[in-house]
Amino acid sequence: MLSCTATVALLLTSANALVRPDEVGRLPALGWNSWNAYGCDVDETKIVEAASNINSTGLQALGYEYVNIDDCWSVQSGRDNVTHRIIPDPEKFPSGINGTAKQIHDFGLKLGIYSSAGTETCAGYPASIGYEDIDAQAFAEWGVDSIWDDEYNACVPDSDFPGVNPDGTCPDLEDPAPPGYDWATSNTTKRYNRMRDALVAVQDTRVILFSLCEWGNADVVSWGNGTGNSWRVSGDINATWDRITAIANLNAHELDSVDFFGFNDPDMLEVGNGNLTIEENRSHYALWAIMKSPLIIGTDLSTLPDSHLSILKNADLIAFNQDPVIGKPAFPYKDGYANGTWNPQHPPEYWSGSTSYGWDLVLLLNSQNVSATRTAVWSEIPQLHGKAHKVEDVWTGKDLGCIKDEYSVELQAHDVAVFKITGTC
Ligand SMILES: *[C@@H]1O[C@H](CO)[C@@H](O)[C@H](O)[C@H]1NC(C)=O
Ligand SMILES: *[C@@H]1O[C@H](CO)[C@@H](O)[C@H](O)[C@H]1NC(C)=O
Ligand SMILES: *[C@@H]1O[C@H](CO)[C@@H](O)[C@H](O)[C@H]1NC(C)=O
Ligand SMILES: *[C@@H]1O[C@H](CO)[C@@H](O)[C@H](O)[C@H]1NC(C)=O
Ligand SMILES: *[C@@H]1O[C@H](CO)[C@@H](O)[C@H](O)[C@H]1NC(C)=O
Ligand SMILES: *[C@@H]1O[C@H](CO)[C@@H](O)[C@H](O)[C@H]1NC(C)=O
Ligand SMILES: *[C@@H]1O[C@H](CO)[C@@H](O)[C@H](O)[C@H]1NC(C)=O
Ligand SMILES: *[C@@H]1O[C@H](CO)[C@@H](O)[C@H](O)[C@H]1NC(C)=O
Numbered sequence: 344m345l346s347c348t349a350t351v352a353l354l355l356t357s358a359n360a361l362v363r364p365d366e367v368g369r370l371p372a373l374g375w376n377s378w379n380a381y382g383c384d385v386d387e388t389k390i391v392e393a394a395s396n397i398n399s400t401g402l403q404a405l406g407y408e409y410v411n412i413d414d415c416w417s418v419q420s421g422r423d424n425v426t427h428r429i430i431p432d433p434e435k436f437p438s439g440i441n442g443t444a445k446q447i448h449d450f451g452l453k454l455g456i457y458s459s460a461g462t463e464t465c466a467g468y469p470a471s472i473g474y475e476d477i478d479a480q481a482f483a484e485w486g487v488d489s490i491w492d493d494e495y496n497a498c499v500p501d502s503d504f505p506g507v508n509p510d511g512t513c514p515d516l517e518d519p520a521p522p523g524y525d526w527a528t529s530n531t532t533k534r535y536n537r538m539r540d541a542l543v544a545v546q547d548t549r550v551i552l553f554s555l556c557e558w559g560n561a562d563v564v565s566w567g568n569g570t571g572n573s574w575r576v577s578g579d580i581n582a583t584w585d586r587i588t589a590i591a592n593l594n595a596h597e598l599d600s601v602d603f604f605g606f607n608d609p610d611m612l613e614v615g616n617g618n619l620t621i622e623e624n625r626s627h628y629a630l631w632a633i634m635k636s637p638l639i640i641g642t643d644l645s646t647l648p649d650s651h652l653s654i655l656k657n658a659d660l661i662a663f664n665q666d667p668v669i670g671k672p673a674f675p676y677k678d679g680y681a682n683g684t685w686n687p688q689h690p691p692e693y694w695s696g697s698t699s700y701g702w703d704l705v706l707l708l709n710s711q712n713v714s715a716t717r718t719a720v721w722s723e724i725p726q727l728h729g730k731a732h733k734v735e736d737v738w739t740g741k742d743l744g745c746i747k748d749e750y751s752v753e754l755q756a757h758d759v760a761v762f763k764i765t766g767t768c
């Protein structure tokens with residue numbers, strides 16, 4: 344099951360994403376999705392309430408804009424027999440998706456919706472394979488701004504859709520490698536390109552962001568930029584530290600595919616959920632932000648404590664994530680705790696990145712289970728030149744002054760320090 348959420352994009356060749364008419368998808372999407380908070384139990388009231396909370400908490404003013412309906416929004420028994428459209432569940436969405444969209448748009452926000460590149464969604468509702476044109480047309484008419492396209496039961500027996508086994512059964516979602524390992528020719532790619540093409544065909548009516556939720560299958564980082572605005576790099580996240588570090592480790596090794604219009608998606612945020620400590624929440628958000636991930640909140644905002652809300656509202660991390668001039672993320676600049684190159688419990692701990700705002704970013708993580716010292720040595724950081732630098736703490740906003748050679752911090756287990764380096768001194 345899934346958490347897939349939304350977005351779209353388009354393109355011409357597999358290397359370059361189609362640049363949309365109004366630059367939709369140029370930066371990582373910021374928003375909220377219903378799955379991690381409500382699962383299948385979604386309805387118009389919760390969606391509109393989430394939009395209202397994004398507005399009233401100040402998250403909207405910071406750039407959060409997509410409000411995404413995940414799985415379970417439609418009539419489960421089937422499509423409309425005449426129009427072949429998916430039918431919004433009249434009990435869950437009494438105003439229709441169009442009526443819900445109107446309420447979201449009235450806040451100045453955007454509405455996202457969920458489908459799947461298969462015969463049914465993860466929760467067993469009608470999905471889009473074979474109906475891409477009909478669905479894209481409906482979504483555009485309803486006022487939908489973003490699609491989160493899952494991958495489940497990805498074939499139609501006895502049909503010619505890419506991926507059906509010769510005996511009519513459904514294949515494993517993990518396609519076999521295509522000839523020459525050219526994953527851009529895989530059946531997974533073909534399934535998603537069908538929706539991409541349908542969305543491009545309606546973009547004069549409505550530009551719809553395209554998020555792929557293919558769980559990192561089929562080497563998506565090698566072709567995702569030709570198909571969508573973002574693509575999942577892994578299976579689903581959950582609100583455990585082990586899962587967060589495993590996904591962070593994976594994504595940290597695949598960041599070359601991140602740039603304007605096309606972003607790796609390490610899945611939605613769990614900030615506010617489960618048993619994470621405040622340090623773990625903070626590290627999760629900071630790592631996702633500096634990897635230029637879509638930042639899709641997945642919690643009930645009406646009960647989120649201010650301690651957690653303030654994490655989601657860190658203006659410096661949002662600014663780094665949304666830099667209008669630099670599309671590349673931060674990168675690890677040296678080994679982490681275990682000194683390895685691949686360790687799901689110990690993702691890279693030393694990170695740096697450039698901004699167009701006159702400052703560079705440095706992040707230090709303590710992935711150990713006990714408190715530990717982490718030291719930023721200026722001469723090791725590729726962006727920095729010079730012996731002394733002006734440093735600010737991103738969490739507290741505190742000016743740490745002019746620091747010579749290196750800066751050490753004592754970090755609690757699983758905590759993170761983030762610094763703005765604002766110049767030499
Ligand atoms: C993805 O495509 C866009 C638009 O063509 C381009 O600006 C960007 O650099 C591409 N990303 C990568 C990683 O090449
Ligand atoms: C919040 O919503 C109101 C409409 O209800 C809108 O006028 C306002 O601009 C929104 N706030 C922000 C920060 O966009
Ligand atoms: C479509 O038609 C079938 C057969 O008449 C019927 O059982 C089904 O309920 C109809 N579906 C919808 C969504 O109206
Ligand atoms: C949504 O569509 C329905 C059916 O076409 C229509 O009756 C209703 O007025 C629409 N609602 C809005 C808010 O446009
Ligand atoms: C893709 O699906 C087709 C059937 O539609 C099948 O013949 C082909 O082997 C599949 N290709 C790969 C690489 O799995
Ligand atoms: C989190 O995900 C991992 C990997 O899929 C799984 O092994 C683990 O059981 C999950 N934990 C929870 C609490 O869902
Ligand atoms: C949180 O802790 C409780 C009690 O130990 C446990 O039942 C629950 O599964 C945990 N939740 C997660 C997401 O790990
Ligand atoms: C990491 O490498 C350093 C220097 O080579 C070494 O002193 C340290 O013990 C290593 N740490 C771990 C956890 O392997």
Ligand SMILES: *[C@@H]1O[C@H](CO)[C@@H](O)[C@H](O)[C@H]1NC(C)=O
Nearest residue numbers: 584585688689710711712713
């Ligand atoms: C840290 O704790 C987790 C479980 O809480 C455990 O799986 C892991 O092995 C521990 N790591 C170290 C290095 O002790």
Ligand SMILES: *[C@H]1O[C@H](CO)[C@@H](O)[C@H](O)[C@H]1NC(C)=O
Nearest residue numbers: 614615616619620621624651
């Ligand atoms: C993180 O930690 C708290 C526990 O203090 C947990 O309840 C919360 O949901 C998690 N999220 C954030 C952002 O703190």
